Amino acid sequence: MATKEKDNRVVLLISCPEKPGIISIVSNFLLEHHANIVHFDQHTTDPHSGRFFMRIEFDLRDFEEAYEKLEQDLYGKAAEHSMEWQLSSTKNRKKMAIFVSKMDHCLLELIWRWKSKELPVDIPFVISNHANLADEVESYGIPFYHIPLTHETKEEAEQKAFKLMEGKVDFIVLARYMQILSPNFIAKYPNQIINIHHSFLPAFVGANPYVRAFNRGVKLIGATAHYVTNDLDEGPIIQQDVLRVNHRYSAEDLKIAGRHVERTVLADAVAWHVEDRVLVHGNKTIVFE
Amino acid sequence: MATKEKDNRVVLLISCPEKPGIISIVSNFLLEHHANIVHFDQHTTDPHSGRFFMRIEFDLRDFEEAYEKLEQDLYGKAAEHSMEWQLSSTKNRKKMAIFVSKMDHCLLELIWRWKSKELPVDIPFVISNHANLADEVESYGIPFYHIPLTHETKEEAEQKAFKLMEGKVDFIVLARYMQILSPNFIAKYPNQIINIHHSFLPAFVGANPYVRAFNRGVKLIGATAHYVTNDLDEGPIIQQDVLRVNHRYSAEDLKIAGRHVERTVLADAVAWHVEDRVLVHGNKTIVFE
Amino acid sequence: MATKEKDNRVVLLISCPEKPGIISIVSNFLLEHHANIVHFDQHTTDPHSGRFFMRIEFDLRDFEEAYEKLEQDLYGKAAEHSMEWQLSSTKNRKKMAIFVSKMDHCLLELIWRWKSKELPVDIPFVISNHANLADEVESYGIPFYHIPLTHETKEEAEQKAFKLMEGKVDFIVLARYMQILSPNFIAKYPNQIINIHHSFLPAFVGANPYVRAFNRGVKLIGATAHYVTNDLDEGPIIQQDVLRVNHRYSAEDLKIAGRHVERTVLADAVAWHVEDRVLVHGNKTIVFE
Amino acid sequence: MATKEKDNRVVLLISCPEKPGIISIVSNFLLEHHANIVHFDQHTTDPHSGRFFMRIEFDLRDFEEAYEKLEQDLYGKAAEHSMEWQLSSTKNRKKMAIFVSKMDHCLLELIWRWKSKELPVDIPFVISNHANLADEVESYGIPFYHIPLTHETKEEAEQKAFKLMEGKVDFIVLARYMQILSPNFIAKYPNQIINIHHSFLPAFVGANPYVRAFNRGVKLIGATAHYVTNDLDEGPIIQQDVLRVNHRYSAEDLKIAGRHVERTVLADAVAWHVEDRVLVHGNKTIVFE
Structure with missing residues (x-):
């Protein structure tokens, strides 16, 4: 689906081993960073022992400051839960x-x-x-x-x-x-x-x-x-x-x-x-x- | 997509006015009830002032007990956030x-x-x-x-x-x-x-x-x-x-x-x-x- | 394309080496046998030296008599032009x-x-x-x-x-x-x-x-x-x-x-x-x- | 279906009232004019009393001379059978x-x-x-x-x-x-x-x-x-x-x-x-x- 460009839209991709509460962990983390989630997609290869994949598209209040902070904090959060992640913004084509x-x-x-x-x-x-x-x-x-x-x-x-x-x-x-x-x-x-x-x-x-x-x-x-x-x-x-x-x-x-x-x-x-x-x-x- | 039947799979549908943190609220609530989320889908008609729709498919540990408790607690949670909701289980065809x-x-x-x-x-x-x-x-x-x-x-x-x-x-x-x-x-x-x-x-x-x-x-x-x-x-x-x-x-x-x-x-x-x-x-x- | 059954509809399939006038030969032959052509399809693998394929769907006046006569005469016509052919009728399911x-x-x-x-x-x-x-x-x-x-x-x-x-x-x-x-x-x-x-x-x-x-x-x-x-x-x-x-x-x-x-x-x-x-x-x- | 251009390919379109033998008439006419038919399509709105439509794509030997002759002769043939027709050639883009x-x-x-x-x-x-x-x-x-x-x-x-x-x-x-x-x-x-x-x-x-x-x-x-x-x-x-x-x-x-x-x-x-x-x-x- 092709759509018109959005300003300052951020996309976070995550993959990690399945574990209970992973959606809570990520959504709480984003809420703390004042992210307003627009699209949330996830997939698991096996709900009990598989690998978990997420794509979250969100807007940020006070983009410049918030984006940097979010990126910094992601390192810690990711280490904690063995996440691979990628953060990108429509600002950077x-x-x-x-x-x-x-x-x-x-x-x-x-x-x-x-x-x-x-x-x-x-x-x-x-x-x-x-x-x-x-x-x-x-x-x-x-x-x-x-x-x-x-x-x-x-x-x-x-x-x-x-x-x-x-x-x-x-x-x-x-x-x-x-x-x-x-x-x-x-x-x-x-x-x-x-x-x-x-x-x-x-x-x-x-x-x-x-x-x-x-x-x-x-x-x-x-x-x-x-x-x-x-x-x-x-x-x-x-x-x-x-x-x-x-x-x-x-x-x-x-x-x-x-x-x-x-x-x-x-x-x-x-x-x-x-x-x-x-x-x-x-x-x-x-x-x- | 048609798939083979799953035992004890639960589906929760929610619609409510958009507000920040709604995914956190729901996923935390489900985590507290020991739900293991398998599919999570959401849609918003407008990320700032629209209506928010969610479909969450999950497994429950200790199904019988947990399902009843979840249902009871949903009334309170829903009232708090003006949610309309529907809970169903593959147990009840x-x-x-x-x-x-x-x-x-x-x-x-x-x-x-x-x-x-x-x-x-x-x-x-x-x-x-x-x-x-x-x-x-x-x-x-x-x-x-x-x-x-x-x-x-x-x-x-x-x-x-x-x-x-x-x-x-x-x-x-x-x-x-x-x-x-x-x-x-x-x-x-x-x-x-x-x-x-x-x-x-x-x-x-x-x-x-x-x-x-x-x-x-x-x-x-x-x-x-x-x-x-x-x-x-x-x-x-x-x-x-x-x-x-x-x-x-x-x-x-x-x-x-x-x-x-x-x-x-x-x-x-x-x-x-x-x-x-x-x-x-x-x-x-x-x-x- | 599936269609409702037609009574007494006849289908003639022909394949033969390409040669000029093959459509004339076949359509004249069918006209002589009082066939009223309803669908005519053809394909050639090469218009100059290929193989020619035809499917002709037609109605026959005085079906019983005409069909037999047509079938008999086809042997000669086919031999003359090295045709392989197949004749069938919706009468014979x-x-x-x-x-x-x-x-x-x-x-x-x-x-x-x-x-x-x-x-x-x-x-x-x-x-x-x-x-x-x-x-x-x-x-x-x-x-x-x-x-x-x-x-x-x-x-x-x-x-x-x-x-x-x-x-x-x-x-x-x-x-x-x-x-x-x-x-x-x-x-x-x-x-x-x-x-x-x-x-x-x-x-x-x-x-x-x-x-x-x-x-x-x-x-x-x-x-x-x-x-x-x-x-x-x-x-x-x-x-x-x-x-x-x-x-x-x-x-x-x-x-x-x-x-x-x-x-x-x-x-x-x-x-x-x-x-x-x-x-x-x-x-x-x-x-x- | 899009195909590469063909040289000197001719297309004849005909529509006329249904009558027995119409394919014979047209294919004989084309044979007399040394046309080598490559594609032949037809449709009838009703095999007994409808309107008949044909599209015939063919090559001509000695294109220049043959095309002109064909076009001239088509007027007579068309009048005889109440045909509307259109003749065109890939030569004339x-x-x-x-x-x-x-x-x-x-x-x-x-x-x-x-x-x-x-x-x-x-x-x-x-x-x-x-x-x-x-x-x-x-x-x-x-x-x-x-x-x-x-x-x-x-x-x-x-x-x-x-x-x-x-x-x-x-x-x-x-x-x-x-x-x-x-x-x-x-x-x-x-x-x-x-x-x-x-x-x-x-x-x-x-x-x-x-x-x-x-x-x-x-x-x-x-x-x-x-x-x-x-x-x-x-x-x-x-x-x-x-x-x-x-x-x-x-x-x-x-x-x-x-x-x-x-x-x-x-x-x-x-x-x-x-x-x-x-x-x-x-x-x-x-x-x-």
Whole structure:
């Protein structure tokens, strides 16, 4: 669900071992810090011995002062209850780098949503291993870096990218970037790299999913947005959707039709990531839509 | 979402005016009563001055004793904070009367879900203004009452139904019951009568929606489950869905196709009602799916 | 698309090598036989050198006489143009045997659609390797045969089934029949055995798809109806659909939810097969919905 | 279904009174003109006394010469059988004018599909009653005309538009153009003006559909693309789709979410119109997808 931007809205994500009273503990803590809770979502993998996940969206009275105090006090509270946590505020817009190859449909969908203020991020730049989209990207006032790449120059190319990104990027979207990132790269951005795969994973893992979907004669084609891990196409799935097709579709037609489901699925996943709605647990996600 | 039955699961529904700390108040109260929260959902119509809605699903240690104590204490807590509330337990299965006319598709869908234990209710009986479904209903061991009805005998017929229902029925499903209930009847079961309308309301309010959908040339047909109020087809909507159709469909074909979306939509709405997932606010519903 | 039954409607299916004028040839042939075409669908895999598929639905004046004459003349016409063809009439309802194991949801959906005249077939009997559904099936006046089966007695069991089916069955539906048919069995009913697989094939080929879907954290679960071939779960796909799920679903919940998409997908596939809307080409289907 | 452009593909649309042999007549005629049929779709409103609709897509040998001859001969053939017809070729791209007000989402979707060659049209210009989108449109090399408009100057404004369009425009898309066209304007482009209405018509006919959807508490919101007639929001529906929403959506959120279904629905309708897949019959459409 996409909504208009809210000022000073704060989001607290927590995960911790299940224990009785955890909601009391957290809600009391927030009340003490004068937080006015707007949305509260939780999930437990097992109410007796599982892991507990929470997303709390709230407003703060006297934002500046209160936010800092809250953050400080969270360290203690978290230690006490073995919590992992993340605090963020709409005041600090996330910085999203986009990686792309030759195809523009996912890229332009993200840019359009950013431009229409539906996606409250900053886009410091777009990086591509091809030059063809430079003009288009720059026409939106977004810097475009062409970093060509061969098997041999991959490490060097990634180093260039790192330099550009240093301190300027919170997360990365692979908007049909047709290169495999190195483990070194992935390790720097754990659960912060979103990829769009052009199939309904785990069907058609790997290359050329549309051709293989055509050959198998499926009646639905799909797309999957997931966090990138070292296991190709095996990272935690954030969003999936499908499109009905029929015998009239050639492999080429599937590809063309598939572009639309790809851009929707990726845009959903990115929006949820930006709004801190996605928590990763093992190889799965909890999405508080 | 349909799930297998859980033993001794308790659901507490609360609505009250917004005020800071309401989640703390409720979660502390539940903690004191040794409740282990499994699901917690909330919604506010406005975080500053709106109305606050909560659904909390939890397990109780020492169920029998704890449940009674909790219920008693809720009166005081609720008075203190102007809360409306409802407490229920899966131990006490809801009793669902089904009203039907001649068509069996919605009726059989409900019976099938009941029989497969997907719908954890008791069905004390089925009432119909026609006799044609008696054998079918009785073959499942469910009593069937034929209460014929004309414009003149409506009041009398409703009185018969009341006698049958007295103390035996928690809520009523109109599974394609083609009679309009009297205000008197509706007043006895506020937000406890679920109807399925065979159109995507508010399109085609009233009679013969499939014929009118055909004449208008729509490309989707739908169904709407809602609580019955005195304003025909205007009660709070619980669930809606649609089905794609095309120029090949006659009005009769639309009707046949529509049966499938009707039964799914009604079954969803009934399942959510049974699991206490639906709260009514004015003429709208909050559904904690 | 399901429609009410039509009397004396005839369906001619043709496949042949592409050649110019093929529609002229067939439509002229039908005109000479006083056929009044109601629906005409065609598909070509390649307009220049592919294979051509046609489905023509028509009414015949003086049905009895005309149908026989048409059938006779088709042999010559087909030989002339290397056509494979199939002629059928709604006068001769198809005979559908249902194979089932313990779960009843797909079975009952088919029976319900048959009973409501939405599925214009005869059901000579149901065969199961378990006894639990006997009463239910027989309550509809449909014979039920319990043919238990172990790895050792499989051949014997299939022989029993053959005896029952001989001359009495046009096609077979595996409505969650959890046994693998022998190549010998499959060879007797080429493209006449429809199976429902409880996943979105080719994802989760094989056993326990819901558990594997749960473990992979997919956001959609699906079902696939296909013709059975000797390659397990690899036969031509007739229909597929999906259902949105989320992190709240346990593996058991996925299974329960999945039942609904299974029965819809299977019912669609069976309806299309019954109405001669499905043509097989290699390992794929052409479905003239 | 969107597909890549084909060279020299011809589409013939025919509607005429039902009569036996109509498919023979047309297919023989096309065979004589050396047409190689690629797709053949037909529909009849009643096989005995209805109206018959056909769409035939074919390739021509010796295109230039053959096309002209075919067109000439069609006049005679059509007169003989009371046919209305339309012949078009992918060689002659349709010219699409876009009218827009302040919101850009539908406009940009069309431009993006045009730019990516998914929509094989020419866009001679965009006309708006506001100036805010001028730069954006011109950045794609498309002329932009700002024609402001008040109640008093409407006639004058339409005259300006007519001058621009004269001989340069085949059809018009109202991509969220928030003005009502005069009967005079509409009469000049019968069934050639496509509008997108931001509701699931006939629900919420008229203004502010998202606010009214919010107030009614619907669980799905929709969009409808239709041909413009003098009856506001009552013209023949080409395409509709819906999006699931819930109690968390404000009226503003519905509006934001609705943009995505609007652009998809409009893009589908425009694609079908461009590929000559839509035939109008009374106040309804036949869409040969």
